[in-house]
Amino acid sequence: MKSDFEEKMEKQGITRRDFLKFCSVMAATLGLPAGGGKAIAQALEAGTRPPIIWLEFQDCTGDSESFLREPTLINLLFDFLSLDYHETLMVPSGALAEKSRQDTIKNYAGQYICVVEGSIPTANDGVYAMIGGRTARSIAQETCGQALATIAVGNCAWDGGIAAAFPNPTGAMGVKDALPGLSPLINLPGCPMNVYNLTATIVYFLTNNQWPALDSQGRPQFAYGQEIHEHCPRHNHFEADRFVRAWGDQGHQSGWCLFMMGCKGPRTRHNCWQVKWNGGINWPIGAGHGCIGCASPKFWDQLSPFYNPLPDD
């Protein structure tokens, strides 16, 4: 006898096997012990659908694109979530778009998740990003302030990102600086953020009714606890002084270490090496380019020029 949940899934072309695979991928991303996937499956089958308001400010929509890169994952996720507001994806425009956001805030105060993509400009009273005639900061204050939690996706929503790079012409800030004291606030930096980490963060909450443990920078430990360099598949070449010294040289063709070509893996904590990108196909170092350090604080200024090797330390 099939449960309602299974029937609903099957209608969307998602088999029981797909669903259980999703749960075990989530358990692996979260670093849960064996059996973790089963606990996730049970919680998701029983769960409700928290609404999501996805705000875009000074952004490039890259985080939304990253989010949409995994159609199977997203189809599954939308069985557990209701995306009520997302400027790039929603049908209503203008005043009706604003109404969707207001309705969710009013009807689900303290129950919806607010996702923020892009930085918040603060120079000149915040005129550099205005939606529906209002500044990004005032929309963020209203929406994040009444949310169950705020998830800042991408580097821009975390520390201001590229808009805040020198000389920061618009006074761009991340959510943590534009709305000081906001809690709970989960930061998922990366340019863009990785869809697995956003999904795993939400799945962790739906399973445990609490948010994953954060590091001192407000990032989940499961995704930002380990340095890329330590887990790099090219690390043995680093230890053996086998470096790529020019693009296309013998070392590059042999998959040697990219440190001398400016790889920022030794300064970056992220789980790219584990979850990868574009449906788990590959990641920058796997494709033969160094890491640019996109999950590191202020990487646009502090880790550039990107093709110069890091100083010895």
Next chain:
Amino acid sequence: MPQVFLPLVANSAGSPTSQRIVIDPITRIEGHLRIETQIENGRVAEAYSAAMMFRGLEIILKGRDPRDAWIYTQRICGV
């Protein structure tokens, strides 16, 4: 901080046949777009579009290593 506010509907005073309609945000596009239309006798007489977000990437790029330019400009639009 003073509140900056742009009116969404600003009907022209004194004329029943003239109306200004603002659609902000225009959704299902990348970026933040605002369209204002001036309507006279039921027809759109004038239309104005405005990009409502600015980051200043041209200013940010100045003085940087030219080899890095593609990494910055790639972030203009992520779609």
